[in-house]
Structures are given as structure tokens and as C-alpha cells.
Amino acid sequence: MYCFLRLSVLLVGLIVSASSYAANAVQPLTTADDLGPKVEQPIEFPHDRHAGDAAKGGMEINCMYCHTYARRSIVAGIPPLQKCIGCHQSIESVRETPRIKKLFEYWEAKKAVPWKKVHDLPDFVRFNHERHIQRFVFAQNKPVQEACGYCHGDVKTMTVARRQKPLSMGWCVSCHQKDHPVDATSTKTTHGPNDCWQCHK
Amino acid sequence: MIENSFNRRDFLKVLGWGSATVALSGCGNTSVEDGKEFVTSYVQTADYIIPSIGTYFNSTCAQCDAGCGIMGRVREGRVLKLEGNPKSSINNGKMCGLGQAGVQAHYNPDRIREPLLRNGDKGEAITWEKALGLINEKVGGVRAENVAFLTGGVSGHVKALLKNYLDALGSGHHYVYEAVAPSVMRAANKKAYGVEMPRLRMDKAKVILSFGADFLGAWISPVHFSQQYARFRKADNGKRGVLVQVESKMTLTGANADRWLVIRPGTEGIFALGLINALAAAGLSVPGDVAAVVKEYTTDRVSKDTGVPTEHIAKLAALLKERSPSLIIAGSAAEGYAHGSQNATAIALLNQVLGNVGKTVEGSSGIPFPQMAPTTGNRQALQILNDNMAQDKVKVLFSYGSNPVFTAPASMKLKENLKKVPFKVAFAHYMDETAVEADLVLPLNSALEDWGTVMPEYIADGAQLNIRQPLMEKLHPGTLGMGDILLALLKQRRPEEYKGYEDFYSYLRNAMVSNKGALGGANADDNTFWEAALSHGMVKLVGSPINISSHVSANGLVVPAPFVEDSTYPLHLIPAVSASLRDGRNANEPWLQESPDPLTTIVWDSWVEMHPKTAAKLGIVEGDIVEVASKSGAIKAQVYVFTGIHPDVISVPLGYGHEAMGRYAKGVGVNAFKILDPVFDKETGELAMHETRVKVSKAGQRVIIVKDEGPAGGNQMGRKIAVRMSSDKVNLSKEV
Ligand code: SF4
Numbered sequence: 001m002y003c004f005l006r007l008s009v010l011l012v013g014l015i016v017s018a019s020s021y022a023a024n025a026v027q028p029l030t031t032a033d034d035l036g037p038k039v040e041q042p043i044e045f046p047h048d049r050h051a052g053d054a055a056k057g058g059m060e061i062n063c064m065y066c067h068t069y070a071r072r073s074i075v076a077g078i079p080p081l082q083k084c085i086g087c088h089q090s091i092e093s094v095r096e097t098p099r100i101k102k103l104f105e106y107w108e109a110k111k112a113v114p115w116k117k118v119h120d121l122p123d124f125v126r127f128n129h130e131r132h133i134q135r136f137v138f139a140q141n142k143p144v145q146e147a148c149g150y151c152h153g154d155v156k157t158m159t160v161a162r163r164q165k166p167l168s169m170g171w172c173v174s175c176h177q178k179d180h181p182v183d184a185t186s187t188k189t190t191h192g193p194n195d196c197w198q199c200h201k
Numbered sequence: 202m203i204e205n206s207f208n209r210r211d212f213l214k215v216l217g218w219g220s221a222t223v224a225l226s227g228c229g230n231t232s233v234e235d236g237k238e239f240v241t242s243y244v245q246t247a248d249y250i251i252p253s254i255g256t257y258f259n260s261t262c263a264q265c266d267a268g269c270g271i272m273g274r275v276r277e278g279r280v281l282k283l284e285g286n287p288k289s290s291i292n293n294g295k296m297c298g299l300g301q302a303g304v305q306a307h308y309n310p311d312r313i314r315e316p317l318l319r320n321g322d323k324g325e326a327i328t329w330e331k332a333l334g335l336i337n338e339k340v341g342g343v344r345a346e347n348v349a350f351l352t353g354g355v356s357g358h359v360k361a362l363l364k365n366y367l368d369a370l371g372s373g374h375h376y377v378y379e380a381v382a383p384s385v386m387r388a389a390n391k392k393a394y395g396v397e398m399p400r401l402r403m404d405k406a407k408v409i410l411s412f413g414a415d416f417l418g419a420w421i422s423p424v425h426f427s428q429q430y431a432r433f434r435k436a437d438n439g440k441r442g443v444l445v446q447v448e449s450k451m452t453l454t455g456a457n458a459d460r461w462l463v464i465r466p467g468t469e470g471i472f473a474l475g476l477i478n479a480l481a482a483a484g485l486s487v488p489g490d491v492a493a494v495v496k497e498y499t500t501d502r503v504s505k506d507t508g509v510p511t512e513h514i515a516k517l518a519a520l521l522k523e524r525s526p527s528l529i530i531a532g533s534a535a536e537g538y539a540h541g542s543q544n545a546t547a548i549a550l551l552n553q554v555l556g557n558v559g560k561t562v563e564g565s566s567g568i569p570f571p572q573m574a575p576t577t578g579n580r581q582a583l584q585i586l587n588d589n590m591a592q593d594k595v596k597v598l599f600s601y602g603s604n605p606v607f608t609a610p611a612s613m614k615l616k617e618n619l620k621k622v623p624f625k626v627a628f629a630h631y632m633d634e635t636a637v638e639a640d641l642v643l644p645l646n647s648a649l650e651d652w653g654t655v656m657p658e659y660i661a662d663g664a665q666l667n668i669r670q671p672l673m674e675k676l677h678p679g680t681l682g683m684g685d686i687l688l689a690l691l692k693q694r695r696p697e698e699y700k701g702y703e704d705f706y707s708y709l710r711n712a713m714v715s716n717k718g719a720l721g722g723a724n725a726d727d728n729t730f731w732e733a734a735l736s737h738g739m740v741k742l743v744g745s746p747i748n749i750s751s752h753v754s755a756n757g758l759v760v761p762a763p764f765v766e767d768s769t770y771p772l773h774l775i776p777a778v779s780a781s782l783r784d785g786r787n788a789n790e791p792w793l794q795e796s797p798d799p800l801t802t803i804v805w806d807s808w809v810e811m812h813p814k815t816a817a818k819l820g821i822v823e824g825d826i827v828e829v830a831s832k833s834g835a836i837k838a839q840v841y842v843f844t845g846i847h848p849d850v851i852s853v854p855l856g857y858g859h860e861a862m863g864r865y866a867k868g869v870g871v872n873a874f875k876i877l878d879p880v881f882d883k884e885t886g887e888l889a890m891h892e893t894r895v896k897v898s899k900a901g902q903r904v905i906i907v908k909d910e911g912p913a914g915g916n917q918m919g920r921k922i923a924v925r926m927s928s929d930k931v932n933l934s935k936e937v
Contacts, residue, residue, distance in 0.1 A: 039236035069251050077252040078242035110244050117240040 034171075036163025039116050043099050044160050051145070051156040058156060063148050064137075070129040070148075071137070078115055081107055118161050119152070124201050125169075140182065150175065172199070243278070252277055259286050259738025261655045261667040262300045263648030264787060266354050266379075266575075267291060267422040268657030269300060270738050273649060273672035280304060280649050280672040285424070286738050290661050292424040298796055299781055300424075305790040306647055308676070311631050311863030313644035315679035324632075324642060329681065329689075332641060336597075337693045339624045343596040345371035349586055353602030354379055356575035357654030357666065358709055362687040364572065369694035376586045377578030380608035380784040380874070381855065381890075383421065384579035385536035388885045389545030393553070393753045397577070398659055400563040404432035406528035408520055409444045411454060412469045412548055413534020418453035418780040418799070420532060422659045429661075443524070445517060447472060447509075448534040449891075450775045450810065450852040451845030453799050460513075463847050466773045466891060468507040469535040470544035470760030472514075473551045475503030479518035480554065487554055494755040506763045508847070510929075526560040528552070533778065537891030542884035543760045550753045564749035566664045568656065569719055569742050573666065575658040581886040583609060590618040598625045601683060606634035607859065608784055610877040610888070612833045628683060631789055633862040644680040649673065651682040652706050654713075664742040666720070670735055684709065713740075770894035772815070774831065775852040776873045782856025785872075789863035798854070801841050802909035807870030808841040809897070810852040816842045819897060826902040829853065831895045834876040839904050851897060 050066075052058020064070055069077035085107050094100050106113050121127055136147035145156055153164025165171060176192030193199075243250070250256055255274040262269045262283070270289025273280045283303055287294030316332040317324030340348055348370055354377060355363065367375055387397040403409060403416075403426065416426035433442040446458035449466040464472060478495040481487040487495070504511040521527050531548040538544060552558055568574045583605055589595050591614075598619075609615040619625065619638050627639035636642045645651075653669040684705030692699045702708040713720060713734060714727045720740045722730030734740050764773075778784070781793040788794070794805050801808060809827055821827060825840045829851065838853060846852060857870025880892035 037236050069253075073251045073253045075253045078240055080243040080246045082243075082245040107244070112241045112244050115240050115242065116236050117238040118236060120238060 034164070034166040036118065038162060039118050039160065041116055041160050042114050043102055046159045047155045047161055048157055048159055053156070063144050063155070064133075071133040073130055074126065074128040076129045081113060119163055119167065121167060125199055126201055127199065135180075140180070169199075255281065257284070258670065258672050259288075259668070259736065260649070260672055261653075261669040261738065262296070262303060263655075263669070264299045264303050264306070265783060266658065267424065268655045268660075268667050269296060269422075269424055270667060271296065271300065271303070272738070275672055278673055280307065288737050289667070289739060290663075290665065291422060291657060291659075293428060295424050295428065297424050297780065299783070299787060299793065302781075302787060302790040302792040303648060305792055306630065306787065307649040309631070309647075309789060309863065311789055311865075312647070312677065312680070313629060313632060313636070313642060314677040315644060317642040317644075319640045329679075332643060333686075333689050333693070335641060336626060336690060339597050340370055346374065347594060347596035348372045348599075349374040349376060349589065349595045349597070350599045351376045351378060351583070351586060351601070351603060351605065352576075352578075353377070354382075354575060354577050354658070355602065356656040356658075357573050358712055359653055359684050359687065360576060361572045361712075362684060362691065362708075366687055366691050366694070369691060375576075376582040377576045378580060378583040378586075378603050378605060379578040380580070380603070380605075381533075381778050382577060382579060383533070383536065384577070384581075384887045385541040385882050385885050386531050386545050387577065388887075389531065389536075389542055389549060393546065393549035393751065394558065394562065394564075395750045396565050396747055398565055399749055400565055400659075400661060401426075401429075401528060401530065402561045402563055403429035403442075403528060404436070406433060406526055406557075406561045407436075407440065407442055407524035408527035409433065409442060409530065410517070410521070410527065410551075411444065411446050411448075411458075411530040412473075412532050412544075413446070413448035413450075413452065413455075414530040414532025415452035415454045415778065415780075416530070416532070417457055419778045419783055420454075422657070423780065425659065425661065443520060445520075448532075449773070449847040449850045450534075450777060451800060451843075452777075453780060455845070456800055460517075461845070462509050462513055462517075463845075464534075465506070465508045465763055465847060466534075466775070466850055467538045467540070467544075468763050469531075470540065470547040471498065471503055471763070472507045472509065473529070473544070473547040474498040474758075474760060475500060475507070475514060476518055476521070477551055477554050478503075479514055480522055483518055483522050485522055485554070488755075491550065491554060491755040494758055521555060525555065526557050527555055528557055528561040529555070533890065536882070536887075537775075537889055539880050539883055539889050539892055540761050541882040541887070541889055543758065546753060546758055547760055550755060550758065553751045553753050558751035559749060562749065564747045566660075566662065567744035567747050568664045569744050570666075570716075573654065573656050575656050577658060578603075579885070580888045583615075584613070584886070587613055587615055587618055590615075590621055593621055595622050596624065598622045599628070600625070600635050600639070601628040604633045604635045604784075604786060606638055607862075607872065608874050610833060610879060611875045612877075612879040628686065631862045631866075634860055637861045643686060644677070645686075646671075646675060646680045646682045650675045650680075651684075652709055653682065653684055654709065664744045665739050666742055667739045668734055668737075670738075767894050770831065770896050771849070772895050772897060773847075773850045773891065774829065774873070774876070774893040774895045775846075775850055775891050776877065776893075777810075777852045777854045779854045779856060782854065785856035785859065785866075785874075788856050788859055788866035788869070791865045794865055794869060797909040800845065801843060803841060804907055804909065805869055806907065807836075807838045807853060807857040807873070808906070809838050810843045810846050811840050811897075812846050812848040812850070813842050813844060814848045815851070816840065819899070821897075821899060822903075824903050824906050826900045826904060827897050828900045829876065829895050829897055831876045831878055831893045833878050833893070836871040836873065836876055837900050838871050839906055841906060841908075851895065 048058055050059055050061050051063060054060055066079040067076040069075060084103055088100055136142045137144055151165055155161055176194060179190045181190055255276045257272040257274055259270060259272050262271045269292035270286030272284045272286050274282045283301060285292045285294040285296040315326045316329055318327045350367060390399055391397045414420050417423060417430060436442060444458040445460045446455040447462045447464050448455055449464055451461060455461045474495045475498040478498045479500055481492055500511050500514050503514060529548055529552045531545040535544040535548055552562055606616050625639040626641045627636040628643045628645055629636040630645050650671045650673060651669060655667040655669060682705055688699060688702060688705050688708055710731055714731055717730045779798060781796055782788055797804050809829060821840050823840060823842045826837055827840050828835050828837050853873040855873050858872030859866040861867060878893040880889045882889050
């Protein structure tokens, strides 16, 4: 009886999960866009104003000026509030605008801004920013915005960032299978790793 | 985005059903929490702090009194894992399992989060302001001599502040109580060598003879001794040291010994004197007065009294004579009796006769700041406090760092006497048995979020002031550090003196920096000195060495004849101090309950260790629930049949059996402290922990013991994995 019961529970599990598998049966093996939900942030941070092209009123700040951890850590990190204030305390022109006022309120209360996470991966996946940035930006001299953009889309045109790509396993693999030519002296392989344990914990 | 019928919660549900489903539903399950989780950044941070990469900060372990230096791995503002601080000469980068569980003391869900004031049976949350005001009012309303402060062992700046507070009140009543402490040994050492805690140089010894000192498990500074022991085992000269352990119940150290000699409880002193006699017979020069005293302790008589076969006594004497220097250690097995002091003195005499004093037993270092030196405690202090409470002499009682309601034997009637104290304040992390009795409970910071200094009692050389610093922000805004509370109380009494210090941190920094000359920072500027102290987690102190003298006199040394049988209570109870639970203060940390006892592999419960012969006589098998009754009370627990114990002895571990404290401690096992008989060491007045006599009777039920151990006999899949040989087949002199 005991065995039987367990089996039936497992079967129910299989059926339920199989149905969900069917819904996802086609794993996108593409780099196609796949827009994530709109995320409401405590402060609508205008990425376009900071990183956008000068012609469009942007400041062309390097992504890694603020997301400085991307090249040294597995996470890109949100800059400490101190960094925002570092610049904004000397930008008088926007000091009284609602968003900046809010920013300074957090600063004066010494409270962290409760940003919402826009790009989340399942807990069993380990994505390493540092490796990707070191490879594309530092080893292959790709422009920073292009390299970040592989996964994050064209952030310099957005205000609040929104997920652009599926970030599914199939999608990751689609890129890992591509050739990313390296120079002749490099010992690196041309494509990304295909080993389960590289990404799965 | 791909519409996914699975949200994370459903996913977790499926996870519980079977692993086959995980693989299927896991794939393509992306963006699980988009826009839902927070990704909180720092407000301000140092350049070296990088999200997802751990940073290590040094501090001091608070899990036991050894005071090991620790490094906490901190990531995203949370402390995740502790390691040993390599710079600390106590533990040299190593740690023990009890220390590792320190994170569970910190993140513990049962921590008290705000000051609680008694309202009938309940504790009502109040503000700190009100709590401190209430203390001011209460201590102001009674005579100073009616205020008592009970603490565990204290040292460092908290101790100095505590003394100042008591001075400010005009009361000197500071009672220091440690439930399991080598107090008898300290006193005996003081008499024999002039220092309470001589430094034991195991690494220089060629033979160690230990009388029940569990120095690899729970004795004084186990991590330090383990390292010394490793060097003793693998000496530079290539000669492996020999450890002989003499005790009535096997400890972890006993299990590691080359030769484990089981001895009749209480006859350790006789054994030591017998060894001196045997050594003298073998040609070791022994002073005349000593020879006169020991001459009656012939090997035959000693063997009869102690139960150790004559050949082992002879072999041991030969070994000690051949290999010098040796080291003889008096541990709990020797000191836990009414004649504990005599036992310890006999053992010190053996050290002296063997010429070990000055070689493997060395003097300690003086401490440049005596006001911060460790105050060690004993149970006698609690007895005095208890008597005072019984006589209504205590009107306000503070309790910090000890849990006497749990650890005091029932015969002391401490709980009843506590009720006579009109106002009791407990500084506590948990609602432990003592806090439950209090009128005002003040929640303390965990050791990983607190400031302080610790001066350990035992350190290999020199002296050391350990720094305790926060490894992360406070988890609960309503808790405070002991230093902060004392400072606030002092501000009530001596506002002029203390008003300059905003908090304990500023007091501590100022106290350290203004003494930097004596703390080894004479040439550094204030900031450099302070930063260096914090980054090292300690400052080394230079104290004048205290020389050791050896003047154990054999005159008047009597060790009593072995116990007479007691037909009502035929068995001796040895309350065992385990490496994880010690006196029970850490019992609410599930890792400790979960880690198997090293000898029996039992988890999450108490047990009664019993020799197979005794069990057979009583018709008991493993798992039987028995009642262990002494004159002072009875407990019930499961029996574990174990050969590493004298047939006249049963043993129950301490630390279990909490009635309060928290979800992991409460109701797990039984409290062996409660049934200890009120028998005291004749010289020091210390509770003789091994003197309780008990009777054992079956209580009817039988359980399956939850333990890690595999099938008996060391047999795995039909293969023997550990070959056993009976001990009399081993010739120790050939073996080592
Ligand atoms: S011996 Fe004591 S102080 Fe040292 S790590 Fe273990 S619990 Fe901590």
C-alpha cells in the first residue's frame, strides 16, 4: 500500500509537471526579445538620461561607472547610494526635481533605496557577470554597451530598466553555441561552456 | 515572456513530490521573481566591499570561555560563516564545532527582541528608557548591600565597567558563577605552583597522563590543546608522544589515548600516589618525606583500590620513568569528589616528583591591566548568593551570562529563593530558565553584533586582549550590548564621568587609544593603532612572566580510602560535559543538537551510558527508558550500553533538559544538574560533581535510539572496517 501510494503521488507530480513542460515545450533557441513585466521602482531611474547618446540628451556614462562590480564579481550590483549623491550633490540644476529630492531623502535618512530586482534567475542558476565582461569587454574589446546589451537589451534607451530577453536556459545556450572568435594566440575556446555544472549549482 | 503556469510556490510544491519532476519543470522556468524581490544596495560602503564576494572581519568567539579569535565571512552585510583567526595564538586559525554554531546563536529565531517587564505571568514589551529608569528607581530604593550582580566569567572592558557600576552603587556584591569550571584544579594549582592556570606544554612532553581532563573535547581551551596535542603526537624529533588517560567514563580524549585505563571513581589520588611509590621502587629519586607518605601505596593495594591491574601500573611507571619530561594533568575525573583537592594535590605531587614543573608545566604571564583580567567563578559564589537570598538580604538581583536556575542542583532550592528577591533583572539572549523568573528582561546583542574585549584565562604565551566587534548590523533594533547597558546605568550614577561617551563603542575606543602605549601602539597615531587592533582582532600584551614554583608538600596529604558500597544507591553518576553542549548555554542552537556525540553518536536527546555488565545485571538493553534516582531527585532517559565506562558508573550528559530557552532546547532530553547531591569539595567548597550516587530502575518503555552509528562491530557490507582487539592483548611498551 505504502509503495503504491508513493507511486501515485509521483505520477500526479509527473502529469502536472509534464503539462507545464508541454506549455513550455518550445525552448526559445533564439536571441529574440522577450519583454519582461514592467517593474515599478521607488525612484524611476532614467537610464536614458545617464547612459544615452549625447545627441538624444544623454550623458554617455559608461555602464560600469555605476555598475562597477560587474567586472569583478558575479553580480553587477546596484551602486551604493553614496555614488548617486557623489555626483548629484554638485548638480544644482536638477536638485529640486521630485526624483532627486526623493533620492536625498533616502540619503539623509541613511536608508537604502528598496530597488526591485528586474533580472532574476532561478536559485539553481549561477550567472557570472565578471566572466562575461572580462571576455567581451576586456579580452575582445567590445563596446561596453554592446556587451551588456547581449542580455540586458539597449538599456541606454530605457528609463526604468525592463527585462528584454528570455534569460531561459535555451536562450543562454543559443549564445554559448555561437562562435565568438578570439585572437589566434588565445587559449580560450571560441564558444561558451556547455557543461551543466558551469551554470547549475 | 513565456507564460509559465508554474510560479515559484507551485514549483516548490512539486519539488517535494519527487526529483523526477524537478528536472522537467525546472527547465525554462525563468524570471521567477521579476520585479518582486528587492535588490537593496548599500547606502555607503568601503571600496573593498563587493557584492557577492565575502569580506572577513576578525572578532572573538563567544561560544565558550576559551576566547578563540575568529574571522567572520561577511557578504552583503550578513555574516555567513566563521573561521579561526590565524593571528590568535590561542587557536591559530582553527575553530571547533561549538564555535561554528555561533552563527546560529546570532540568527536564532528565539532571541528576545525588546525589553520585557513582568506583568503577572507575561512579559510586556517596554522601551529601553523605561527599563533603565526602572532599574535606577529600584537600585535607588534599596540599600547598596542589598544589590547583587551575578555573572558568568567576565573580563575586559565590560568587567571594568561592571566594577565601576557596583562601586558607584556602593556595593561590592559581584558573584561570579561558572557551572562547569575547573575550580578545584585552579585552587590546587595555586597551592602547588603559585599560579592558578599554569601553561601546559603538551608539545614538550613525551608522555601525558591525564586524569579525566577532556582537553580535546571540552576542557579549558580545547582548540589550543588539540593543536598542542598534534605536535605532541608528531614531535619534531620524530618521537611520538604517548597519551594515557585514566578515568571512570571515557571522554573524547580518552578515546584518542594510546592507553585508556578505567578506574574506580574517586581513587585517582590513590593511583597517583601508587605511581610515585612504583617510580621510587623503580629507582626514581623521591624525597624522603614523599617516600614516607607513599610507601603504603603498594602496587597490590593500589590495584585493589583502583581496579587497575598491577601490570598496567608497573608499565605506566616504567613508561614515565623512561620518558621524561612527561605531563600529568588533573581533570574533572580527579577533582569532582569531596576529596577532589586531595586528588589534585596528589597529582601535582606526581608532576613534581617526575621533575615536570618548569619543563612541561610552566608559569603564566602577568596581566598588565588587572582590572580587565578574567574573573573566574565557582559554584561556591552561587551558594553564598543563594544563602543571602534565602535570608532576604538581596533586594535587587542582576543576572548576566549564567543560567543558575538551569544549572543549580535542585537541592539548592535556588528557584524558590529567587522568588524572595523583589526585583530581578536578567540580561539575556533567550528566555532561558533564569530570564523566565526575572521581573525585567533586557535583550542583549548577539556576540556577532556587539562591541567588547575579552581577556582569555588560558593563552600559550604572554597575554592577549581580544577584540569583539560587530560583524554585521544588529538584526533586531531593540537589543543592546552589555557594555552599552552598563554605560547607560553608569551615566545615571556618575553623569559627569561618563557623559562624554555617546555609546560603549566610543568608550571602548577611547579607553584603548588612551592606553595605546601599554597596548603595543606607542609609536602609532590613534587611528592607525585602533584600526590595526580591529583588523587583527586583538592586541598582544606584554606582561611580566610569573615564575612557577613547586612546593607540594607530602606532609598531611591524605587521600581517603575508596568509597564504601551503598546498597540503596549502588551506582556513581558522572555528569558528562560534552564538547557541544557544555553547561547547556548553547542548547538552543540546532547544529549542536544535531551533531552526533563523538562517542555514542546520539543526537537530539539525553542518554544514560551504562556498562554492558551492569546492564545485563539489571536486565536492561539499549533503548530501555530507565529512571535514574539520587537522593536529590530523579530523571528518566534512554540507556546506551557502552563499554567505555566503569561498571559501577553511569553517565548522563549535561546541557540537555531545558524547560525554557527556545524551540530547539526546550523539552529535549533531561537535566542532569538537577539530581546532583549537595556534596562539596572539602577544601574549596566546590560542588563535587562526581559524588552523586544513584539507583537505576527500568521505567517500562523501550525506544529506538536516534544515533548515527552503524551496526555494532564495525562491519560494513560484510567487510570489517575496524579490527578490534581486546586491550590485554596489546603490549603498550611494544606498541609505542
Ligand atoms: S574552543 Fe570555545 S572559543 Fe574556541 S572556537 Fe570553540 S567554542 Fe569558540
